[in-house]
Amino acid sequence: MILSFNFLNSKVLLIFSVTLLFRPHFSFATSNPTGLTLRFDVDDSPGSPMYRIQNLSIDERIDRLIHVSNARANYLNLISNSDTTILPDNIRIPLLRESSWYAVEFTIGSQGQRVKLLMDTGGGLIWTQCQPCLNYFPQKLPIYDPRVSTTYATLPCEHRLCKTPGKNLNCVDGLCRYAVSYGGGTSTKGVLSTETFHFLIDKTNTRDFNVVFGCSNDTTKVSFQNTEISGIFGVSISPDSMARQFSTETNSRFSYCFAPFDGAVPPPLVLRFGEDIPKFPAGHLQSTLVLQPPPYRYFYYLQLLDISVGNYRIGFPPSTFQFRAGGAGGCFIDSGAMYTFIDAGTIGVNAYERVMSTFIAYYGSKGLQRRPGRSFEVCYVNRIGFNEFASLTFHFNGADYTVDGGYVNVFKQGYFCVGILKGPSKTVLGAWHQQNKRIIHDELFGELQFADENCANDVA
Numbered sequence: 001m002i003l004s005f006n007f008l009n010s011k012v013l014l015i016f017s018v019t020l021l022f023r024p025h026f027s028f029a030t031s032n033p034t035g036l037t038l039r040f041d042v043d044d045s046p047g048s049p050m051y052r053i054q055n056l057s058i059d060e061r062i063d064r065l066i067h068v069s070n071a072r073a074n075y076l077n078l079i080s081n082s083d084t085t086i087l088p089d090n091i092r093i094p095l096l097r098e099s100s101w102y103a104v105e106f107t108i109g110s111q112g113q114r115v116k117l118l119m120d121t122g123g124g125l126i127w128t129q130c131q132p133c134l135n136y137f138p139q140k141l142p143i144y145d146p147r148v149s150t151t152y153a154t155l156p157c158e159h160r161l162c163k164t165p166g167k168n169l170n171c172v173d174g175l176c177r178y179a180v181s182y183g184g185g186t187s188t189k190g191v192l193s194t195e196t197f198h199f200l201i202d203k204t205n206t207r208d209f210n211v212v213f214g215c216s217n218d219t220t221k222v223s224f225q226n227t228e229i230s231g232i233f234g235v236s237i238s239p240d241s242m243a244r245q246f247s248t249e250t251n252s253r254f255s256y257c258f259a260p261f262d263g264a265v266p267p268p269l270v271l272r273f274g275e276d277i278p279k280f281p282a283g284h285l286q287s288t289l290v291l292q293p294p295p296y297r298y299f300y301y302l303q304l305l306d307i308s309v310g311n312y313r314i315g316f317p318p319s320t321f322q323f324r325a326g327g328a329g330g331c332f333i334d335s336g337a338m339y340t341f342i343d344a345g346t347i348g349v350n351a352y353e354r355v356m357s358t359f360i361a362y363y364g365s366k367g368l369q370r371r372p373g374r375s376f377e378v379c380y381v382n383r384i385g386f387n388e389f390a391s392l393t394f395h396f397n398g399a400d401y402t403v404d405g406g407y408v409n410v411f412k413q414g415y416f417c418v419g420i421l422k423g424p425s426k427t428v429l430g431a432w433h434q435q436n437k438r439i440i441h442d443e444l445f446g447e448l449q450f451a452d453e454n455c456a457n458d459v460a
């Protein structure tokens with residue numbers, strides 16, 4: 001295919017050709033002046049957990065996604081066991097590859113150089129490899145060269161983003177240098193800079209943002225080398241994220257909506273910021289506070305009070321899902337984990353066991369035949385015509401989040417399993433249980449908002 005463009009000399013050709021031939025890789029924003037829409041596509045390059053996933057059997061596919069979920073849950077544990085002065089940003093990458101399955105592609109700079117970045121729900125920094133660099137990982141796209149871009153500038157050390165507390169930032173010779181070091185010897189270093197990012201809004205027009213980003217010239221041991229991925233696109237609510245950098249345009253809000261995962265590969269994920277977030281009639285949007293205790297500052301920790309299976313409210317003591325001494329406990333919503341975990345280490349009552357035994361009692365009462373599962377513990381032979389699947393409700397502080405019975409379970413050949421994994425020490429509301437939900441992160445109000453939506457209609 002026509003991938004070997006000389007980008008520097010044929011920008012127009014590039015935009016047109018890429019739009020027509022490689023449209024799936026580019027996001028299309030809307031033209032709303034105070035909004036932004038970015039489409040992230042499933043990253044199926046070699047090394048990605050999504051590589052070859054469409055050719056796998058259902059069971060293999062599910063195992064692959066469980067692996068992704070485990071990586072995420074382990075990561076949350078890792079943070080909770082780490083020194084609380086280290087922000088998650090500094091220890092994230094080894095798991096990034098396993099827990100980030102979306103990538104976004106767009107052009108940057110006056111020459112329209114292509115970058116493809118892996119979505120990271122745990123951080124906000126956006127970085128890409130930059131020329132000239134001595135220590136770099138091989139990438140299939142040409143490495144971005146700021147020297148040929150007239151819109152590139154280094155970030156003045158006085159800039160507020162060069163003073164974000166807790167991050168490893170240093171002013172050296174007037175350059176704001178960052179270093180993000182990760183477990184296992186992985187690290188990236190570079191210079192905080194500004195550059196114009198061009199997001200396509202239709203075949204010819206772009207919506208341009210002057211973004212503070214990391215120009216990395218020293219990166220070691222990343223797991224995504226030799227792919228088109230050239231860096232990371234953080235989508236958290238930390239101060240360096242898109243939503244926060246452009247708070248005027250975005251009202252510090254961003255949202256997404258997972259279309260049902262019925263196919264072999266998860267559908268693209270559309271991130272909507274600000275005014276591009278759909279409006280809901282009064283009463284349809286629920287909200288609950290997001291707490292950000294250190295070291296989870298940029299994760300979405302929710303106050304979970306109780307759980308219902310179908311109409312049966314279990315009645316957990318309200319402290320069940322709070323943090324415990326040593327950092328265990330807590331409930332997070334995380335689109336980086338595919339499946340939901342319920343904490344099996346809760347004090348007094350084992351929350352995981354209690355929820356699963358409620359499902360067992362429910363399906364027992366419907367006369368379904370239990371069968372062993374591979375990775376999920378509670379599975380049933382699927383009776384033809386049976387459709388009384390129990391819903392699952394998370395009772396958050398001020399908001400009930402109900403997963404429709406149709407989306408609670410994972411369906412396999414001839415049987416289904418309740419799509420909940422045993423959480424070693426945390427409760428994580430994963431992507432599977434976010435199907436057909438509009439999830440809105442509102443940093444201004446410190447809230448998570450959600451509503452039912454037909455997400456297959458959300459295209460960009």
Ligand SMILES: *[C@@H]1O[C@H](CO)[C@@H](O)[C@H](O)[C@H]1NC(C)=O
Nearest residue numbers: 044050051052053054055056
């Ligand atoms: C999946 O299988 C098809 C048909 O065998 C093949 O053409 C395709 O390249 C495979 N895809 C991957 C990612 O291996």
Ligand SMILES: *[C@@H]1O[C@H](CO)[C@@H](O)[C@H](O)[C@H]1NC(C)=O
Nearest residue numbers: 132133134135175191217218
């Ligand atoms: C990266 O850029 C900084 C600032 O220009 C420079 O001091 C440093 O030596 C560079 N590192 C590498 C590995 O090229």
